[in-house]
Amino acid sequence: GDAAKTKSQLEKAASSILSNIIQSGKTSAAKSLEDVFAVVDYISPSELEQKLLDGSERVEPMDAAAAVASTIDVMSTVIPPLPLLSSITSSDLASARKLGPAAREALDKAIARVRETADEKLTTDFGTLCEAAAKVALEEIPKGKGATASQIQAQLKEGLYSELSDVFNEQMDLLRLAYTEEFNRKVSKVRLSPLLANDMNDIATEVTKDFAKAAKKMVAKGAGWTVGTAQTAFSRQLKTFCSEQLLKARASGKFRPVPRKGVTVGFHWLLPKPFGNDYRQEPWELNVGQDIVYVPQDKITDVEGRQVYSGDWRRKIASSPVSEEAVFAGSGR
Structure with missing residues (x-):
C-alpha cells in the first residue's frame, strides 16, 4: 500500500545519512530508521488529516505542562544527569523514555515490599532483605542497551538504598532495644x-x-x-x-568490693665490712664518721651544734662482724 511505498522511499533516501550516524555502545552503523528512532509510524495522507482534525488526542496546555514536569521528576530521581545535550544519542533518549517510568515504578514497589516486611518489627537479616528487593527491582525493569540503561540500573539501586535509610535507622533502634x-x-x-x-x-x-x-x-x-x-x-x-x-x-550496703591486698616492701643494703676483716676496731666503731640522720618524733630536724650530743639519735644500731648480734651503743659525738 501507500504506507509500504512511503517507507521504502524514506528508507532509501535516509540510507546515506544513516550510514554516517555513530551510535554509542554499537560497533556497526545504523541501517534503518528503527535503529535511530524508538518509534517510526507511517500513515497515509487521509490518516494524517484525520489525526489532525480529531480533537480527542489534543492536550490542554496545563495538562501538557504537568506531563512534562512529571517526566522531568522521574528522570531527575532515577536517571543521572547527562553531561551535554549534544552527546545524547537517540538511543539514549529512547532508553530514558522507556526505562525511566519503569524504574520509578520498580523503585516504589521495592520500597513497599521492604517496609511491609520490616514494619515496626525487628528484622535480623535486614541487609539481605534489601539486597533481595534491589535484585527484584532490577529484574522488573526492561533490559536496555547503552550507557543510559546502565546508569538507570545503577541509579535505581542507589535510590532504593537512599529511600530505605530511615528504615535502616529504625531497625538499628529495634536491635539496640x-x-x-x-x-x-x-x-x-x-x-x-x-x-x-x-x-x-x-x-x-x-x-x-x-x-x-x-x-x-x-x-x-x-x-x-x-x-x-x-x-x-x-x-x-x-x-x-x-x-x-x-x-x-x-x-545500699549490699555490695562491698574485694579488700585490697597488702603491699610488701623489701630493703637491701651493703655492710661496710661484711666479713669482719678489721679486728682493730670495736663493733660499734664500724660506722664512725658516718652520722645516721633521721627525722625525730617532734619533726624538728634543724638543731644546733650542741644538741648533737644530747639528741635521741645518740643511740644507733651497729652490726658486729664477729657475731650475728646487733650491739646498741651510745655515740660519743
Missing part, C-alpha cells in the same frame, strides 16, 4: 558478691560483641550505611548502666 533487654536479663541473674563489678563487665563485653555481629547483618552490600556510631553508643550505654548499678548496690 533487643540487646539491651538481653543484657538486663543476664545481669538480673548475677549474684551479689565482691566480684559483682567483674561479672557485670564480662556480661557487658559479651553482649556488646553480639550486638556488633548482629549490626553487620543489617547493612546491605553497596549501601552507604554505617554501624560504628551505634556500636560505640551501645557500649557506652552498658558501661554507664554498670557504673550506676554498682553505686546503688554500694550505697
Whole structure:
C-alpha cells in the first residue's frame, strides 16, 4: 500500500545519512530508521488529516505542562544527569523514555515490599532483605542497551538504598532495644558478691560483641550505611548502666568490693665490712664518721651544734662482724 511505498522511499533516501550516524555502545552503523528512532509510524495522507482534525488526542496546555514536569521528576530521581545535550544519542533518549517510568515504578514497589516486611518489627537479616528487593527491582525493569540503561540500573539501586535509610535507622533502634533487654536479663541473674563489678563487665563485653555481629547483618552490600556510631553508643550505654548499678548496690550496703591486698616492701643494703676483716676496731666503731640522720618524733630536724650530743639519735644500731648480734651503743659525738 501507500504506507509500504512511503517507507521504502524514506528508507532509501535516509540510507546515506544513516550510514554516517555513530551510535554509542554499537560497533556497526545504523541501517534503518528503527535503529535511530524508538518509534517510526507511517500513515497515509487521509490518516494524517484525520489525526489532525480529531480533537480527542489534543492536550490542554496545563495538562501538557504537568506531563512534562512529571517526566522531568522521574528522570531527575532515577536517571543521572547527562553531561551535554549534544552527546545524547537517540538511543539514549529512547532508553530514558522507556526505562525511566519503569524504574520509578520498580523503585516504589521495592520500597513497599521492604517496609511491609520490616514494619515496626525487628528484622535480623535486614541487609539481605534489601539486597533481595534491589535484585527484584532490577529484574522488573526492561533490559536496555547503552550507557543510559546502565546508569538507570545503577541509579535505581542507589535510590532504593537512599529511600530505605530511615528504615535502616529504625531497625538499628529495634536491635539496640533487643540487646539491651538481653543484657538486663543476664545481669538480673548475677549474684551479689565482691566480684559483682567483674561479672557485670564480662556480661557487658559479651553482649556488646553480639550486638556488633548482629549490626553487620543489617547493612546491605553497596549501601552507604554505617554501624560504628551505634556500636560505640551501645557500649557506652552498658558501661554507664554498670557504673550506676554498682553505686546503688554500694550505697545500699549490699555490695562491698574485694579488700585490697597488702603491699610488701623489701630493703637491701651493703655492710661496710661484711666479713669482719678489721679486728682493730670495736663493733660499734664500724660506722664512725658516718652520722645516721633521721627525722625525730617532734619533726624538728634543724638543731644546733650542741644538741648533737644530747639528741635521741645518740643511740644507733651497729652490726658486729664477729657475731650475728646487733650491739646498741651510745655515740660519743
